[in-house]
Amino acid sequence: MFELLVWLRETDSTQKRLREGDFPCGTVFVADRQKEGKGRKGRRWESQEGGLYFSFVLCGEDFSKPFQIPLVAGLAVSDFLDSLGIRTAVKWPNDVYVKGKKISGILAERTKDKIIVGIGLNINQRGFPPDIEDRATSLHLITGKEWDRKEILSGVLEKLGEYIKDYKRKGFEEFKGRIEDKLLFKGEEVVVLSEKPIAGILEGLDEEGFLILRTSEGPIKITAGDVSLRPRL
Ligand code: ATP
Numbered sequence: 285m286f287e288l289l290v291w292l293r294e295t296d297s298t299q300k301r302l303r304e305g306d307f308p309c310g311t312v313f314v315a316d317r318q319k320e321g322k323g324r325k326g327r328r329w330e331s332q333e334g335g336l337y338f339s340f341v342l343c344g345e346d347f348s349k350p351f352q353i354p355l356v357a358g359l360a361v362s363d364f365l366d367s368l369g370i371r372t373a374v375k376w377p378n379d380v381y382v383k384g385k386k387i388s389g390i391l392a393e394r395t396k397d398k399i400i401v402g403i404g405l406n407i408n409q410r411g412f413p414p415d416i417e418d419r420a421t422s423l424h425l426i427t428g429k430e431w432d433r434k435e436i437l438s439g440v441l442e443k444l445g446e447y448i449k450d451y452k453r454k455g456f457e458e459f460k461g462r463i464e465d466k467l468l469f470k471g472e473e474v475v476v477l478s479e480k481p482i483a484g485i486l487e488g489l490d491e492e493g494f495l496i497l498r499t500s501e502g503p504i505k506i507t508a509g510d511v512s513l514r515p516r517l
């Protein structure tokens with residue numbers, strides 16, 4: 285599935301490189317560091333040396349619901365990390381967490397005919413800037429070991445290729461239950477931060493991958509948009 289891989293020492297953003305170029309489906313761009321790594325809604329993605337920052341091109345016509353892709357890709361990253369002996373959770377709609385901290389963030393962006401998927405995975409970072417240090421973690425911080433980023437990339441891409449192929453053939457149904465089993469805050473009280481914060485118990489996902497919250501006014505469905513999920517303190 286990933287037939288061309290370009291590994292750069294440094295770039296502004298692998299996501300931007302693929303968005304602005306005309307690369308075939310399956311192309312992967314990886315960078316050792318990014319000067320302008322971005323998360324959802326243009327939020328900064330800290331991209332210092334030691335992490336893995338990569339983006340790949342999917343053929344847009346194969347996927348009519350791109351908002352499901354970060355969930356499927358998140359499960360692939362999470363299952364791969366679990367295979368290394370690290371217990372991870374999937375945080376709706378686009379992150380992977382370990383022990384309450386974010387280890388990976390995923391982004392899917394539609395261009396006119398393609399979908400560019402970007403993944404940031406924290407590997408050998410020894411620490412993070414003060415504004416995110418209590419929310420971010422890396423494989424090194426968890427295990428105390430130095431990891432081979434090439435091996436990790438190859439393992440993650442293999443899992444991603446497998447899951448994306450299955451998703452294309454069988455749809456989201458194949459993944460819904462598996463994602464729910466690893467869903468961060470499932471059954472717990474949460475607050476969804478959007479224009480107006482909404483509090484409720486996180487029930488799970490609907491058939492399409494939207495979040496179901498049980499609120500005092502009954503169940504409601506949350507679509508990703510610009511919402512952030514937080515535990516209710
Ligand atoms: P969160 O709930 O984790 O704050 P979010 O869903 O509100 O995330 P996103 O756009 O998904 O926001 O992710 C961007 C956020 O991720 C940044 O605002 C920052 O808090 C955090 N972040 C930035 N770089 C990293 C990194 N390398 N590792 C972990 N977290 C990071």
Ligand code: BTN
Nearest residue numbers: 297321322323324389390402404
């Ligand atoms: C998020 O959590 O909001 C998603 C973070 C996505 C970060 C990756 S790193 C590789 C690619 N290049 C970018 O600028 N962003 C994505």
